[in-house]
Amino acid sequence: MKTIRHTGTLFYYDGPQVFEARDGIGGHYIAVAVEPIDSHEQYLVSGVAPERLRQFRSGTLDLRSLLAEPVEDEWYLATTAGGLKEPLALVRQNTSLRESGFLPDDGFVLHDRVADESVLKEARERRNLVLEIATEPPEATTDHRIRVNTLVGLLHYVQVMVRHAYRTAIKGRAPQPGQRENHMMDVVVPATAGSFKVVLEAAQLPDMFGYNDVALGLQKIDMLFENIGNPDDTLETLKENRGHLAGIYLKLMRFLVDHQTGLHYSWAEPTSIRPSSHAVTEAETRILVDALSSITHLGIETITLEGRFERFNRRSGSWGLLTNEGRVSGKVKKGGPSLDGLQVDGRYRFYCEEEIEEIDITGRESRKIYLNTHEPL
Secondary structure, three states, X not given: OOEEEEEEEEEEOOOEEEEEEEEOOOOEEEEEEEEEEOOEEEEEEEEOOHHHHHHHHOOOOOHHHHHHOOOOOXXXXXXXXXXXXXXXXXXXXXXXXXXXXXXXXXXXXXXXXXXXXXXXXXXXXXXXXXEEEEEXXXXXXXXXXXXXXXXXXXXXXXXXXXXXXXXXXXXXXXXXXXXXXXXXXXXXXXXXXXXXXXXXXXXXXXXXXXXXXXXXXXXXXXXXXXXXXXXXHHHHHHHHOOOHXXXXXXXXXXXXXXXXXXXXXXXXXXXXXXXXXXXXXXXXXXXXXXXXXXXXXXXXXXXXXXXXXXXXXXXXXXXXXXXXXXXXXXXOOOOOXXXXXXXXXXXXXXXXXXXXXXXXXXXXXXXXXXXXXXXXX
């Protein structure tokens, strides 16, 4: 008799409702809870192709579609007597699965399910804000693996997006005392077995009331993902957050497209009633990137600088301004304002546009500042 072993629970509600399993020679199976029999849990089991299982885990394929097209024209029922730690014996069924009444309804997609409560449990145990991110790249199809550049790049873009979301959220007021904007989250649990979930914790502990300012940034990110399936609504939200936050969001979407994967995240504070969760599938990232690729200037942030004019180079259009925060260098675009007549050591106000051109692995950003207009002080 054929047997399988549970390898990972995909959806849990008062017990495992959907899980994946392997047989003795490495074949992949999906199991779905159906009506119990004689007080024992009973599961519909079907063989599945590894790539289709990955698509289901990443939210691009619904459960009915996964089950309705098995690897072989056969399906099974299995009952649990000793729980899922023991092998499950499969009983082959002779009727059509489509006519069995066991197939779930259309539209059950993992990313639409209630968030895993583990992130809330983790936040309460750590007494701090916790963020969990998960991805399903193509290399995870047949084995538990992820490319180093995919994992590092994903963590990198998430960290940078949290930073800019936080800056956007607190614009106009002082940051939380001791908050370091360049280092906001720490990895506390690496990629966990059976999935690529990485748990991050706020680098700074919450205040005496249990509140952490990083939550403001994550709430901003939630807004960007809220209408992920509607590119028009997403574009409107990006326009409302025009600047570096919108620019980093678009860079993250392009990164996901390049690495053929989606993203699922959940976060919670110790005082949260439930976690906040959002996801974007691989298919949705491609639609978004195609829809937004023709939109320019979303990632450009307008800034105002005041300081002492130090230098300029007429040929290259470069200039320098000594501000209270330090020396700032920039350029004048072709057709931009002339710097003729500005006095070295004179004080001026520069109205500029700032673009993030690239971000290195440490999170340092290479920026370009372009002068739009200026006035004396």
